[in-house]
Amino acid sequence: MSCPGERKTFPRAMLLLLLSFLFSITPVSKTNEENITFAYFLPTVEFAVNTFNQKSQEEYAYRVEHVLSSWREEVNFPTVYSMKLQLRRTLCKQFEESLDTCPFQMSYSLNNTFTCLFTIGTFPWVTQFKLYKYVCL
Template sequence: MLCPPGWRALPWATLLLLLSLQPQVSYTWCSEEDLRSDQQQGSNPELSAAVRLALAMFNQQSKEENVYRLERILNFQLKTVESPGRVLSTQLLLRRTVCRKSERNTDSCPFYPSLEPRSTFNCSFTIRSQHQEAQLSILRKTCSIVHPSQ
C-alpha cells in the first residue's frame, strides 16, 4: 500500500480510528410486562384514576417520611355490578422513593436505591367506580411487605 510521505499508519491504528467514529447508541430495556402495564394504565382512564387514588391513600396512611410510587401494575380486573358503577380490583407493586412527603412534585422521584426491608409493598385494592372516574371510593386495601429475596 503506497501512502504519501508522512501519512504512514499501521492498518490496525487506522481501523481503530474508524471504529471510534461510530456513534455510541444505548438502548433502554423494559420487559414486556412493564410495557403492558404502562399501556394498560395509559389506555384506561378509569384504571389510571384508581391507581392515583390508591397510591394517594397508601402514602397518606403510611407512617414513612418518604413517598411511595407505583413500580408496576401486577394485575387488574374490572367488574360491572348491579348498582350503577363498576368495581375495579387491582394489585400494585409500590416502592419507596428518595423524596419526602413534604416535597411538592413527587411524581417522578427516583426509587430508593436499595431493596431493604419495608421499601417495597405488594398491595391489593378494591375500588368502586361510579360515573367513569368522577367518583371513586376504596372498598378494601391489603398490603404485604415484599422481602428483598423475592
C-alpha cells in the same frame, strides 16, 4: 417500441404497491369501551397510591413500580377495579409535588417495597372514589 411483457408488469407493480399500502395503514386500535375503561383506571390507580401514602406513617412517599395485575369487577354501578400493585419508596417526602417523576430509593430492603391489593369503586363523572379493600404485604 414496447415489449409485450411491459404492459403486464406495470399493472402488477401497481397492485403490489396498493396492497402494501393498504396493509401498512390498517389501524390497530382498542374499542371505544376499552379506551374509556383505561381512562377511568389511571385515576383509580393514583387514588390507590394516595390512599397508601396517607395511611402510611412513613416520612417518604411511595409510588407504583409495577402493576402486577388488574381487572374490572362484574358490577354495574359504580365501576369497580381490583388491582395488585407493587409500591416502592421514593426519595421524595410525603405530599411533595411531582411524585410521578421522583426517583426510587436504591435499597431493596423489606420495608422499602410493598405488594398491595386494592379494590376501588370509581364515579368518574364526579371524580369520586370509594375504597372497598386494601391489603398490603
